[in-house]
Amino acid sequence: MPASKKVFVKTYGCQMNVYDSERMTEALAASGYAETSQIETADLVVMNTCHIRERAVEKVYSELGKVRDIRDARRARGLDTQVVVAGCVAQAEGAEIIARAPVVDVVVGPQSYHRLPELLYRSRSEASRVVETQFPDGEKFAGLPDRSITPLRGDGSVQQASAFLTVQEGCDKFCTFCVVPYTRGSEYSRAVSDLVAETERLVTRGVREITLLGQNVNGYHGEGLDGRTWSLARLISRIAEVDGVDRLRYMTSHPRDMTDDLIAAHRDQPKLMPFLHLPVQSGSDRILAAMNRKHTAKEYLEILHRARTARPDIAISTDIIVGFPGETEKDFAATLALIERVGFAQAYSFKYSSRPGTPAAKIDDQIPEAVKAERLARLQELLDGQQTRFNANFVGKTVPVLFERKGRSSGQLVGRSPYLQLVHADADSAFLGRIVPVEIAAAGQNSLAGVICGL
Ligand code: 5AD
Ligand code: SF4
Numbered sequence: 112m113p114a115s116k117k118v119f120v121k122t123y124g125c126q127m128n129v130y131d132s133e134r135m136t137e138a139l140a141a142s143g144y145a146e147t148s149q150i151e152t153a154d155l156v157v158m159n160t161c162h163i164r165e166r167a168v169e170k171v172y173s174e175l176g177k178v179r180d181i182r183d184a185r186r187a188r189g190l191d192t193q194v195v196v197a198g199c200v201a202q203a204e205g206a207e208i209i210a211r212a213p214v215v216d217v218v219v220g221p222q223s224y225h226r227l228p229e230l231l232y233r234s235r236s237e238a239s240r241v242v243e244t245q246f247p248d249g250e251k252f253a254g255l256p257d258r259s260i261t262p263l264r265g266d267g268s269v270q271q272a273s274a275f276l277t278v279q280e281g282c283d284k285f286c287t288f289c290v291v292p293y294t295r296g297s298e299y300s301r302a303v304s305d306l307v308a309e310t311e312r313l314v315t316r317g318v319r320e321i322t323l324l325g326q327n328v329n330g331y332h333g334e335g336l337d338g339r340t341w342s343l344a345r346l347i348s349r350i351a352e353v354d355g356v357d358r359l360r361y362m363t364s365h366p367r368d369m370t371d372d373l374i375a376a377h378r379d380q381p382k383l384m385p386f387l388h389l390p391v392q393s394g395s396d397r398i399l400a401a402m403n404r405k406h407t408a409k410e411y412l413e414i415l416h417r418a419r420t421a422r423p424d425i426a427i428s429t430d431i432i433v434g435f436p437g438e439t440e441k442d443f444a445a446t447l448a449l450i451e452r453v454g455f456a457q458a459y460s461f462k463y464s465s466r467p468g469t470p471a472a473k474i475d476d477q478i479p480e481a482v483k484a485e486r487l488a489r490l491q492e493l494l495d496g497q498q499t500r501f502n503a504n505f506v507g508k509t510v511p512v513l514f515e516r517k518g519r520s521s522g523q524l525v526g527r528s529p530y531l532q533l534v535h536a537d538a539d540s541a542f543l544g545r546i547v548p549v550e551i552a553a554a555g556q557n558s559l560a561g562v563i564c565g566l
Contacts, residue, residue, distance in 0.1 A: 118144040119153035123171070124161025126362070127324050128198055130275040132159045134255050135197065135224050141256045142228040150181055155193045155231070160200035162290050164464035171200050172212060179214040193231055195219060199294035203468075206242050220244035221280070221295060225254025246296045252277075252305060272515045272544040273358075273527070274318040278306055278333065278346065279325030284365055286392070287403045287470040288435060288463060291326050300325075300333035303341055303349060314355035317544050320513055320527075321350065322360040329364040329373055344372035351382040357546060358513060358529070362388045363430075366406045369414045378421035384529045385422050386456075389414070390430035394449030395442035398435050402471070408449050415453060426456035426501070426530040433490055434463040434483030436474035443486050450493055456501040456530060458494045462487050495556055502532060502554040509564060510534070512549045514542045533558035538566070 118139050122132040135157060136146050147153055156178055161167045175196070182192040195217045196208050202220035209215050216234045219227055223243045234241045281296045282289075310321060325331060328343060335341030336349070347359055359382050366389060376383050389411075393399050396407045418425050431446060450458075462483040465472045505528075512534045514526035524538045526549075535558060536549050542563070549561040 116144045116154040117147040117152050118155040118157060119147050119150045120157045120159065121150075121174070122159045123167060124159075124163060124198065126275050126322070127277060127280070127326065128159050128161060130277050130324055131198070131221060131224060132157075133275075135159070135227060138225065138227055138255055150178070151185070154191060155195065156181075157195045157197055160196060160198035162199035162203045162294050162466075164461065165466070166464070168200055168204075171196070175212040175214055179212070182214055193217070193234065195227070195231070197221070197224065197227075199290065202244050202294040203290060205244050209240050209242065216240055218242040218244065220246075222246050222251050225251050252301055271313075271316060271318055272513055273320040273322070274313050274316075275322050275324050276306065276309060276313070277301070277324045278343075278361075279328050279331045282326040283330075284327060284367075284405075285403055285470075287401065288432065288466065290466045290469060293468060295326055298327060298330055298332075300331050302334040303336050303346055304334075306333070306346065307336075307349060307353060310350050310353045310356060314353060319355065319544060319546065320358035320360070321356060322362060323347070323350070324362065326363065327365050327368065328361045329368040329370070342370060342372055344370065344376045347373075347376050347383055348380060351380055357382060359383050360386060360531075364389050366391070366404070366411050366414055369418070371417075374414075374417050374421050377418060377425060384531070385425040386428065386529065386531050387415075387418055387425055388428040388430075391449065392430060392432050393435065393438075393442065394446035395438070396445075398438055398442050401437060401474075402432075402435060408445065412449070412452060424530075427453060428457040428531070429453075429455055429459075431458060431460045431490060431494075432463050433460065433486040434478035436463070436471055436478065437476040438463075438478055438486075447490065447493060450490070450497070454501070455494060455497050456532075457498055460487060460490050460494060499554075499556045501530075502556065502559055504554075505532070505551045505559055506554050507551065509548050509550045510559075510561075511546050512536065512561075513546045514538065514544065516543070528559065535560045536563050538563055 120132050120136055122128050160171045178194055185192050193216045194214050196215050197219045201218045208218050217230045230241045230243055279300045281298045282291045283298045285292050331343040332340045351359055391411050392402055394408050510528040512526040512528055514524045516525050518525045518535055522537050523535055524542055526534050528534050534549055548564040550564055551559050551561040553560045
């Protein structure tokens with residue numbers, strides 16, 4: 112179908128949203144929308160939102176104010192603009208969004224993206240606002256179009272070296288600070304056969320690295336090829352058999368679900384990259400209990416010990432929250448001590464943000480903003496130092512790099528090492544989508560730079 116209309120998609124938050132935005136763009140392409148990066152030219156604006164922290168929600172409303180101005184300017188020129196709010200803010204706020212931002216035509220939760228073209232049609236033909244935030248289990252993936260029959264992003268010719276693949280969605284862990292169990296619903300795992308088929312289609316588009324995504328990805332328990340329930344480790348070994356897949360990753364994991372077979376996969380499966388993103392959130396057992404994480408700091412360290420025994424060079428990454436209600440200076444010191452013990456390659460750290468409807472929001476002892484900011488600064492100084500040291504260790508070594516895109520300066524490409532480090536190198540664009548040995552010449556906190564061997 113020739114593309115006659117344009118869609119602008121803005122994505123906030125996690126990789127799951129990046130994946131969902133791609134799938135929505137593909138579903139819209141099938142109904143005649145081409146993607147644009149210029150919002151002023153868009154007949155359809157989709158905001159794929161994140162609800163994990165409060166600031167993210169406020170940002171959405173302020174962006175919607177700007178979208179209203181753009182819509183009004185287009186309207187003055189006789190052009191129509193439809194506005195969709197998708198993602199976790201859509202799920203959590205529902206009709207409230209339309210009350211606060213009447214510019215919005217459709218509010219669609221993450222489980223109903225396959226219905227987006229129909230919802231847009233309904234909104235337009237009935238001149239009404241549509242809110243769709245049901246949880247129909249599993250329908251979403253079956254309802255989205257096959258990936259091979261829809262064009263790639265951009266001009267359709269760009270090959271994509273690394274892709275996300277959502278294998279699991281939702282979470283049953285109910286950490287007391289987190290909205291995900293409410294916005295994404297309970298855990299649902301896609302069937303292995305569907306995931307193998309989607310992987311095969313991705314490979315035909317030039318993808319060589321696949322990151323298996325899930326809010327609680329190592330809790331994966333999908334229907335296997337033999338009709339039984341398969342674990343993430345079994346899924347990984349089957350996906351690794353797909354011709355053309357050279358690298359596999361997975362995120363995000365929960366410490367409680369780091370099973371022996373998954374740890375063994377890091378030893379036995381050469382395509383599984385030596386990188387583990389395992390959020391710890393806090394190093395204090397008292398806070399971990401209040402967070403309902405269901406493990407202690409010692410148990411977390413034991414898991415990492417097992418992972419490092421299986422794969423000695425494995426790089427460890429984490430998420431940490433400072434200023435959870437009731438966090439004392441002693442609790443915070445325990446977090447710093449845990450970080451010292453582990454030596455993280457990379458980490459995401461956040462100030463605790465109270466989310467309405469979560470148990471932690473009801474705890475009396477909320478930590479003042481200034482204390483949170485001060486603790487975050489100390490924490491980040493420690494983590495930044497660890498990341499810088501981790502990277503500095505690579506100077507003089509040669510690592511295989513999968514080149515994914517062009518760099519900012521001309522003649523330069525950017526790729527990833529097995530340890531997920533960004534690597535810059537001067538190279539012809541013929542190297543895009545290839546895995547090439549690069550000798551590392553320089554390292555910074557956020558990236559490495561090197562020279563392709565043999566060039
Ligand atoms: N406040 C701050 N950080 C949060 N996260 C989740 N919920 C909150 C919250 N209410 C962080 C956790 C999680 C990451 C995705 O976001 O560290 O692992
Ligand atoms: Fe949220 Fe905890 Fe589930 Fe992660 S494991 S998505 S932090 S409830």
